[in-house]
Amino acid sequence: MGALLEINQLNIAFRQGKKLCPVASGVSFSVQPGEILCVVGESGSGKSITALSVLGLLSRQGKVTGGEILFDGRNLLSLSEEEMDRIRGVDIAMIFQDIMYSLNPVFTIGRQMTEGMRRHRGLSKEAAEKEAVTLLERTGIRDAKQVMKKYPHMLSGGMRQRVMIAMALACKPKLLIADEPTTALDVTIQYQIMELLRSLRDETGMAILLITHDIGVVAEMADRVVVMYAGQCVEEAPLRELLTHPAHAYTKALMQAVPGLHDDRSRRLYSIPGYVPQEYGEMTGCRFAPRCPYGAECPEKREEGMREIAPGHLSRCAYKGGVKDE
Amino acid sequence: MSEKNASPVLETRHVWKDYHIAGENSLFAKTFHAVEDVSLTVKKGETFGIVGESGCGKSTMARLLMCLELPDDGEIYFQGQRIDRLPEHARRKLRPRFQMVFQDSGSSLNPRKRVQDILSEPMLYHKIGNGKQIDRRVEELLSMVGLPVEMKGRYPHEFSGGQRQRICIARALSLNPDVVVLDEPVSALDVSVQAQILNLLRELQERLGLTYVFIGHGLGAVHYISHRIAVMYMGRVVEVGTSDELFDHPAHPYTKALLDAAPAADADARFRPRTALKGEIDEHPIAGACPLYHRCPNAGKGCLSFSGEIEEIAPGHFTVCRKAWEE
Numbered sequence: 001m002g003a004l005l006e007i008n009q010l011n012i013a014f015r016q017g018k019k020l021c022p023v024a025s026g027v028s029f030s031v032q033p034g035e036i037l038c039v040v041g042e043s044g045s046g047k048s049i050t051a052l053s054v055l056g057l058l059s060r061q062g063k064v065t066g067g068e069i070l071f072d073g074r075n076l077l078s079l080s081e082e083e084m085d086r087i088r089g090v091d092i093a094m095i096f097q098d099i100m101y102s103l104n105p106v107f108t109i110g111r112q113m114t115e116g117m118r119r120h121r122g123l124s125k126e127a128a129e130k131e132a133v134t135l136l137e138r139t140g141i142r143d144a145k146q147v148m149k150k151y152p153h154m155l156s157g158g159m160r161q162r163v164m165i166a167m168a169l170a171c172k173p174k175l176l177i178a179d180e181p182t183t184a185l186d187v188t189i190q191y192q193i194m195e196l197l198r199s200l201r202d203e204t205g206m207a208i209l210l211i212t213h214d215i216g217v218v219a220e221m222a223d224r225v226v227v228m229y230a231g232q233c234v235e236e237a238p239l240r241e242l243l244t245h246p247a248h249a250y251t252k253a254l255m256q257a258v259p260g261l262h263d264d265r266s267r268r269l270y271s272i273p274g275y276v277p278q279e280y281g282e283m284t285g286c287r288f289a290p291r292c293p294y295g296a297e298c299p300e301k302r303e304e305g306m307r308e309i310a311p312g313h314l315s316r317c318a319y320k321g322g323v324k325d326e
Numbered sequence: 327m328s329e330k331n332a333s334p335v336l337e338t339r340h341v342w343k344d345y346h347i348a349g350e351n352s353l354f355a356k357t358f359h360a361v362e363d364v365s366l367t368v369k370k371g372e373t374f375g376i377v378g379e380s381g382c383g384k385s386t387m388a389r390l391l392m393c394l395e396l397p398d399d400g401e402i403y404f405q406g407q408r409i410d411r412l413p414e415h416a417r418r419k420l421r422p423r424f425q426m427v428f429q430d431s432g433s434s435l436n437p438r439k440r441v442q443d444i445l446s447e448p449m450l451y452h453k454i455g456n457g458k459q460i461d462r463r464v465e466e467l468l469s470m471v472g473l474p475v476e477m478k479g480r481y482p483h484e485f486s487g488g489q490r491q492r493i494c495i496a497r498a499l500s501l502n503p504d505v506v507v508l509d510e511p512v513s514a515l516d517v518s519v520q521a522q523i524l525n526l527l528r529e530l531q532e533r534l535g536l537t538y539v540f541i542g543h544g545l546g547a548v549h550y551i552s553h554r555i556a557v558m559y560m561g562r563v564v565e566v567g568t569s570d571e572l573f574d575h576p577a578h579p580y581t582k583a584l585l586d587a588a589p590a591a592d593a594d595a596r597f598r599p600r601t602a603l604k605g606e607i608d609e610h611p612i613a614g615a616c617p618l619y620h621r622c623p624n625a626g627k628g629c630l631s632f633s634g635e636i637e638e639i640a641p642g643h644f645t646v647c648r649k650a651w652e653e
Contacts, residue, residue, distance in 0.1 A: 219593060
């Protein structure tokens, strides 16, 4: 089965004054049909930018400087704005972290829900409204008819995210891109939304590209995981393989730095020294090297690229040849 | 770190705080109980954690402990002295002894001041030390929080989020406080930087004998740093206990649900059995009933009468859940 979405050697740069600052370099990964792929990384890792570029939603300063994004075999980067319009919201839908700003405050939920259906699928007002109610109910909203009449500010954060998900489902997308969909929510609501996304995937068979910074959310949601750091993919593996045999020093560090709920409190928390680099256009070799615990022992700080170290498990780490230890 | 038999440093007794939400006219105006009947004791040298979801009153609690807001009812004591009724000038004299660190390090530092001015301002305001002593203290503070002394001439925007939070901590420590109230100090930071700050806070506590009140919603971080934790829901403390006891043997259904909802970095996490709450926070709870009544998986008839009393179910472990009392 061919990949639904395939990103090949994608380079993105942002204009800063006269020079271009790279924010994603050589990003490659693919999403299979029906799969939940999680892209995990800290701020500045390039994960959101990569997701936005899939839908051609980069702001004016952003520019794709190389690579290709294949969706169902078509290169999205070569499509015209009109052609993109027929894919955006139809075949690929997106939900965002900013639930406050993703809905228009001056229109009712019903009006916003039906807009896409009427525009993309040519439904009548009544038919669109009927379907909107069904969609809202599917996302676990009980009094959907009432919610249709409300304005965004009248809903809680969790409800707003449910509405966003219902809107995203309206045109039966093959791929849902979710950029930190639960980050702004409380944990008990986050859990409800994660459950919802998983069950919707199971029912509809749509693929989900989930962007997150939380390795816990990854463990709950992912089939496969891509770890990004400083604008590059550094590791890619199926979930269980990644959690049990992380290969890249950054992945290991990221997992250890999160205090668990039942950890021994007396031990010192593992922390990664230093900070995420703000600019890495000039950096050569391993971008994690300055913060890497193996930095001194690592024989080759040069750029190695992603190497397959086990079936489906890729790592950029050159330490001990990138082999799995422990 | 003394966890037992230490004297209370901060104490609240039956504290209430209401906010009035203005409506179009008096008919639509509402009163919102942000904090209801909260009694807490923070002991010397400990870290007291407060967890809960947004709107549960934990940040209001932090502001009340600092007397940045005054309670509508109840009493607040600092080292045995009642502080909520003190006139402002008298409270100002006590301020150096309890300080606060906020979540948003970006907006809590003046962007037009250099780090050295930010750090020396509290000392100038309270007229502590001469110029030379202040300069020396600024350098000492910077090295204490792990920032290079050469950075003292820089402005806040030249630092990353983690570094800015270090500056905020340094400022809070500049007057040698006994208590530091930390309101979500690591929530806005990347995980790799969170761990640095948590370790720093612990080191400083051991070195300086500080008492912390640590407000947070990241359960892992609160558990890691706190000796005792209070769980808040809809303005009330629903459960209090030592960190390990509370996380290993939660008694209140809300605490259980909160712990179960927290995603764990474990491949089997999604398959574990969990306590899940129904729906969302109820804005119109039944009068007199347990605030969790609508969402609780094991709510019974008895839960319709809720006294708000908190009972000890194991040594040092308290909860308001009547079902838990019976177990």
